[in-house]
Amino acid sequence: MSTPAADIPSVPATSPGAVKPIALPLLVALSLCHLLNDLIQSLLPAVYPLLKERFALDFGQIGLITLTWQFTASLLQPLVGIYTDRHPQPYSLAFGMGSTLIGLVLLSQATGFALLLVAAALIGTGSSVFHPESSRIARMASGGRHGFAQSLFQVGGNIGSAIGPLLAAFIVMPRGQGSIGWFAIAALAGIIMLARIGRWYAAELAHARRQKHVVSTALVLPRGTVVRALFVLGLLVFSKYFYLASLTSYYTFYLMARFGLDARSAQLHLFAFLGAVAAGTLVGGPVGDRIGRRYVIWGSILGVLPFTVLLPHANLGATTVLTIVIGFVLASAFAAILVYAQELVPGRTGTVSGLFFGFAFGMGGLGAAVLGQLADRIGIEAVYAICAWLPAIGLLAWFLPKTKPHHP
The missing domain is CATH 1.20.1250.20 (MFS general substrate transporter like domains)
Known part of the structure; x- marks a missing residue:
């Protein structure tokens, strides 16, 4: 039995054997959004020492914050992917970054442990929405160079994860919990870029549905x-x-x-x-x-x-x-x-x-x-x-x- 054919063409073409050229500016923008997303994600564990002292948390409570964040950031991703495979959501990336933005603001203003958990859940949810759909967009924009597109997309996340703790050390730790809210600027920038990327994605989906011929590099295996x-x-x-x-x-x-x-x-x-x-x-x-x-x-x-x-x-x-x-x-x-x-x-x-x-x-x-x-x-x-x-x-x-x- 072969694997199912693609429901949504990942590489639409105007004629048999034709592949659209790589959309490099869009891939760079997507990688930059990945940088912003993972930068914000890496802030949470980086400020644990501050939160532990501020709210007198024990290690068990720190573990619960991590569990909440990891659950929403990791385990929800396959569910998001399954849903968007069937019902593509071009603007879901901007809404996901919106969830991250709300989580950041709440984290900067939280007055108790329960609010910290809610903030962690919102930040993690934003990441869960971001990765499956953005990976699909990277493939669509690849012009057939799927590996290059995924690498360019992922390196943004690597850079964001690396500089997030540095920014936390130099900005948040000396100035306190309220300064976490300054990173809302990064989330807002991400929302603006992701909304523009969503418009491109919506246009590509509409174009793909009109095409009769699709070039696929997928394997067909038992x-x-x-x-x-x-x-x-x-x-x-x-x-x-x-x-x-x-x-x-x-x-x-x-x-x-x-x-x-x-x-x-x-x-x-x-x-x-x-x-x-x-x-x-x-x-x-x-x-x-x-x-x-x-x-x-x-x-x-x-x-x-x-x-x-x-x-x-x-x-x-x-x-x-x-x-x-x-x-x-x-x-x-x-x-x-x-x-x-x-x-x-x-x-x-x-x-x-x-x-x-x-x-x-x-x-x-x-x-x-x-x-x-x-x-x-x-x-x-x-x-x-x-x-x-x-x-x-x-x-x-x-x-x-x-x-x-x-x-x-």
């Missing part, structure tokens, strides 16, 4: 093969984000414990790693367009294994180099994984995007929680020695069906 491939991709995402959680959440503590660095120096090493992640994200998609996504997935997840195994035994200089290489190589996989999955299930771009974005965020959050508990028991250095072998799961990429690279 359902069992598709299910097996999606399961393998899920395991690869698990290994990638569990390992990334060990670096994004605990790298500074590792450097301080192993090499005696102060917090400032350790943060500089973390920023270098996050920069490498952003660069790898930008490169992985276009390379997958050229040589095939399966090879990028294989090389990214499994190829990083020698470096992760060496990391727990390296001196400080080698650790810096190794983590930059690890960040670059490992980050190159996600755009390829996402586009590969979208092609496995044509016509379900929102569902697939919501599922993989949500699963990735969920694994990152779960990984941080599990590894934190493990570090308390066995030490942070032992955690890195164990996590070093997670990329070996990349061997499962062997079971992914082979595809041909697409050259638009």
Whole structure:
């Protein structure tokens, strides 16, 4: 049995074999909106120390805030994707950013724990609405260069996630809770841009419905093969984000414990790693367009294994180099994984995007929680020695069906 045909054409064409040129300005705008979205999302955990002191919260209450935020930001994404696959909502992105805006303002003015939970839920809901539909728009605007479009879209999120905590440290922490509201300017800018993107999306949907011919780069495979491939991709995402959680959440503590660095120096090493992640994200998609996504997935997840195994035994200089290489190589996989999955299930771009974005965020959050508990028991250095072998799961990429690279 084959997978279903696309309900909504992702690449409309005016004639057989024709593909629209890439809409690069729109993709840049979409990436910038992703930056703004993820910048705001990263503010919440960055201001936990301030909220803990301001409201005398215990760690259990901090955990409930995180659970509320992660639930709405991660688990709702597949549901949003399923709905928008059947009922596209061109202006839902602007409304989603509106939810984030309300959550920000409420967070800046909250007077109790219950309001903090509501604010966290609204901020997370905005992210859940944003990712599935924006990933679909990136595919529609790609001109057939799906990997490049997803990489450009995702790198905005990487940059936003990296600079959000910095802005929190320099703006919010010295000035207090009320200064969180200043970031409403970013949300307003996002709403304006996303409304314009929504108009483009609505026009493309109307154009696609009028066309009789659609160019599709989707794979047509037996359902069992598709299910097996999606399961393998899920395991690869698990290994990638569990390992990334060990670096994004605990790298500074590792450097301080192993090499005696102060917090400032350790943060500089973390920023270098996050920069490498952003660069790898930008490169992985276009390379997958050229040589095939399966090879990028294989090389990214499994190829990083020698470096992760060496990391727990390296001196400080080698650790810096190794983590930059690890960040670059490992980050190159996600755009390829996402586009590969979208092609496995044509016509379900929102569902697939919501599922993989949500699963990735969920694994990152779960990984941080599990590894934190493990570090308390066995030490942070032992955690890195164990996590070093997670990329070996990349061997499962062997079971992914082979595809041909697409050259638009």
